[in-house]
Every structure is written in structure tokens, then in C-alpha cells.
């Protein structure tokens with residue numbers, strides 16, 4: 001599970017906040033990066049993997065500065081209600097009650113420093129399940145891809161969690177196919193995927209991408225970028241020829257999923 | 262800089278909870294959403310089914326309505342005098358499982374069942390009270406059961422639907438999702454009581470925002486399976502998480518069938534636009 005922090009001068013923008021289970025580790029990492037800087041958070045998709053630690057980050061860092069804590073999100077639901085759901089929460093965070101809500105937009109850059117230049121350009125990707133934004137950081141040429149490109153897993157916790165040369169990369173087309181079709185992209189089997197292929201190809205033409213930074217799994221870097229875009233395109237091409245699993249999957253037992261995971 | 266948020270509209274008095282069938286309560290509250298310059302209301306509902314011995318929740322709402330749902334649950338349990346034993350969730354997403362952690366903390370005897378794939382990461386410490394459940398399993402409430410049913414329409418692959426075997430109320434999670442217009446005052450109504458709601462248009466709008474996949478698939482087998490399942494289960498009432506409940510499943514089905522078919526007409530290439538205009 002990945003969370004990313006963008007730094008410019010005295011400001012840090014936390015992109016996606018991860019799961020509650022990783023809270024202490026995340027806060028420990030952030031403490032090292034943040035110091036006395038001002039923190040804001042971006043929640044690129046209204047899902048647990050993006051939002052679980054937003055309140056904890058606000059609790060931890062809001063005292064660093066006099067300004068309002070800023071939350072960038074897609075939903076208009078008030079952050080102090082939407083982001084306060086832990087078992088022991090009161091359901092209305094007093095720290096977030098004073099925050100500033102900014103709506104994510106794919107037409108205006110979300111800045112790290114409100115008076116600076118660095119920021120994230122949010123993109124609505126054609127490959128998505130739920131309302132989802134990808135984001136591009138032109139300073140590092142990083143494309144943040146949320147729940148896509150999440151197919152690089154390692155047997156060891158030590159990784160390495162950045163893949164680039166083929167020797168560091170366990171990925172095969174079969175792993176990509178399994179990760180998509182046995183997970184949230186089950187509907188691609190038998191789907192009309194051509195327009196998704198075109199949109200993905202266009203996106204990688206329009207943006208120079210040196211790093212693909214997904215929410216789960218390794219960061220895909222350098223020469224691995226085109227290899228993984230190729231895996232995705234090839235899977236989408238093949239998936240269109242397969243029969244749909246949409247009806248039968250409704251009856252599948254989760255033991256099937258656990259056995260094949 | 263990203264855009265500042267528009268001021269929320271003044272919401273009407275909450276029409277919930279409402280008993281939609283004997284012993285089946287609709288909980289939660291409308292949430293405003295802004296779409297194409299208009300205010301709409303969306304439900305992220307929770308439900309409670311009360312048996313002779315135990316109560317069950319089906320769905321728990323989005324976190325932002327957590328305090329509303331928990332107060333409604335407390336009141337009904339007190340009035341009915343039965344304990345909360347089961348918290349069923351169709352899938353682990355936040356608009357369905359927003360109060361699971363708080364409810365598990367508050368009701369130490371209760372366990373959660375459903376498609377719960379990442380819920381242990383959201384609510385650490387409750388791993389032993391969060392369980393997958395499979396189609397065909399039943400849970401006894403005394404005088405009625407909750408049957409776990411296949412999900413015909415879903416986003417997560419192992420999503421589950423549920424049926425109250427006594428009143429034949431189907432809880433189809435993300436199926437039958439549609440909003441209503443803020444000014445139309447249809448909060449808390451059955452679909453059959455809300456003639457102004459344009460169900461096919463609203464189902465299509467919901468798909469554009471949240472069920473992007475429907476634009477790439479042949480939706481017809483899903484419509485067919487839905488029809489067959491309704492007959493197999495003898496469904497009488499439908500209690501969707503994101504729409505007004507349907508009191509007369511059989512007679513109201515044609516308009517929803519039209520709605521499902523319209524969901525495949527969302528054109529993927531047009532979705533490059535700012536799909537949320539907020």
C-alpha cells in the first residue's frame with residue numbers, strides 16, 4: 001500500500017492516505033519529511049485505500065501552522081464527517097471541522113504550496129472502476145495511477161519496491177491478467193476494450209512518464225514503464241476476445257478467490 | 262489550485278427511519294451531490310431487519326451519516342428489545358461500510374459478514390469479527406432469516422446481495438442505484454410514491470459517475486439474470502443502497518429494466534469531461 005508525499009519549500013501534499021492498519025508506519029515516515037512544514041492531503045478516490053489516514057494526518061500535523069488544514073477530495077461530503085469513522089471515533093472530527101475543502105478538478109492544478117508552482121494535474125482515466133483520478137507530477141514525470149498498475153507484488157517484504165530492469169521485475173502477462181480479472185477489473189473479460197486501449201495509449205503519448213506510482217505494489221520506473229503499458233494493452237486486447245465472467249462471478253465463493261490469490 | 266467547494270443546500274428534515282416492510286427499517290439520510298449545475302440527493306442507506314430473537318443490519322451507510330445511522334439503530338433496538346447480532350455488508354466500500362467499526366465497538370456481540378476484502382485494514386483489531394459469507398448461507402433472526410444471495414450487478418467481484426426470507430425484501434447493494442432531485446421533495450419515499458423521479462435517466466447518471474464498467478459490456482445477460490433471480494427468490498420489495506426502495510417489485514420492474522439497459526449507453530469517450538462538476 002503506497003502513500004506519496006510531494007514537497008515544495010515549506011509545504012507537503014500527501015497524495016492518498018492509505019489504510020488504518022498502516023497508520024503508525026505512515027505517520028512515522030511523514031514526521032521525517034514534514035518537520036515544520038505545512039501539510040495538506042489529497043484523496044484521489046473516495047475509497048478506503050485513499051482516505052483512512054486523512055484524519056490522523058490532520059490530528060498529527062495541524063498544529064504545525066496557523067493556516068487551515070486543506071483537504072482535496074472528489075466528494076462534497078464535509079470532511080469532518082466523511083473522514084472520522086474509526087471504531088473509537090465520534091463521527092465528527094473537531095480538527096477537520098475547521099479544514100478547508102477543495103474539490104479535485106482535472107482542469108486546475110492542485111498545488112503543493114498555494115503560492116508555488118509544483119502540483120498535481122488530475123486526470124480522469126478511461127480505465128477505472130469507481131470515480132477515480134490519476135494524477136501527474138510534471139516535476140518528476142510521475143503518473144499516479146490509483147487502482148491500476150497494481151500488479152507488481154513481491155514475495156519478500158524487502159522488495160525491492162521499485163522495478164525497472166527486467167531482472168528486478170517478476171511481472172508476466174499472466175500476472176497482469178490475473179490481477180485485473182480476479183479483482184476489481186473482472187468486467188474487462190469479454191468487454192469492448194478498444195476505446196480503453198486508445199485512451200491509455202493517448203495518455204502515455206501526452207505525458208512523458210518516468211515513474212508509474214500505483215496505490216498498491218511496486219513503483220514502475222524507467223524502462224519498465226513502456227513494458228508495463230505494453231502488458232496492459234496486450235491484456236486489454238486479449239480480454240476483449242474472452243467470454244464475460246460477469247454472471248457466473250456473482251455465484252463464486254470467496255474460497256475460490258482465496259485459493260487462486 | 263483545485264476548486265473551492267460550493268455551499269451545501271439546506272437539506273429537508275430527515276424522513277428516515279421508515280419501516281418499509283414489517284420489521285424492516287430503512288435508515289440513514291440523503292446526501293447532496295452536485296451534478297451538471299443541479300443539486301441531487303443520493304442515498305447511502307443502511308437497513309435493519311428485526312426478528313423475534315435478533316436484529317441484523319444490512320449495510321451501514323457512508324461515514325458522513327454515521328452519527329445519524331447509529332442513533333437510529335440505538336432507538337430501534339431499544340424499542341424492539343432485541344440485540345444486534347449481524348451486520349451484513351454487500352461489499353467493503355466506504356459508502357456501504359462507513360459505520361462498521363463504530364458498530365462493532367458499540368455492540369460487542371455483533372459480527373460483520375459479506376464481501377469484506379479489505380475491511381480488516383480499515384478497522385484493525387476486529388479481524389476476528391469480520392467474515393466473508395457465501396451465496397446460499399442463511400442466518401437466523403427468529404421467525405425470519407437473512408439469505409446471502411449472488412450479486413447480479415456489482416462493482417467488486419465478490420459483492421453479495423441479501424434477502425429477508427419473511428417479507429421477501431431483497432437488498433441488492435449497488436443494484437437499482439438512482440438519485441432524486443433536491444427540489445422534488447422525494448426523500449424517504451418509495452419509488453412508487455415518487456412520480457417525478459426519472460428512473461432511467463437517474464440510473465444512467467449514476468452509472469456515468471459510479472458504474473463506468475457498464476459502458477463496455479453487454480448488459481442484457483445481467484438484465485436476464487436479474488429477472489430470473491427475482492422469480493427464483495420471490496422478491497416482493499427491493500431495498501437498494503443508493504435509491505428509493507421499490508415496494509412492488511413485480512409491477513415496477515419494467516422501468517428499472519429500462520434503466521439497467523440505459524446504463525450501457527454511457528459513452529466512454531465522452532467521459533473525458535469533468536464528470537463531477539464540483
Ligand SMILES: [Zn+2]
Nearest residue numbers: 356434435502
Ligand atoms: Zn455503492
Ligand SMILES: [Zn+2]
Nearest residue numbers: 291302447448
Ligand atoms: Zn432526498
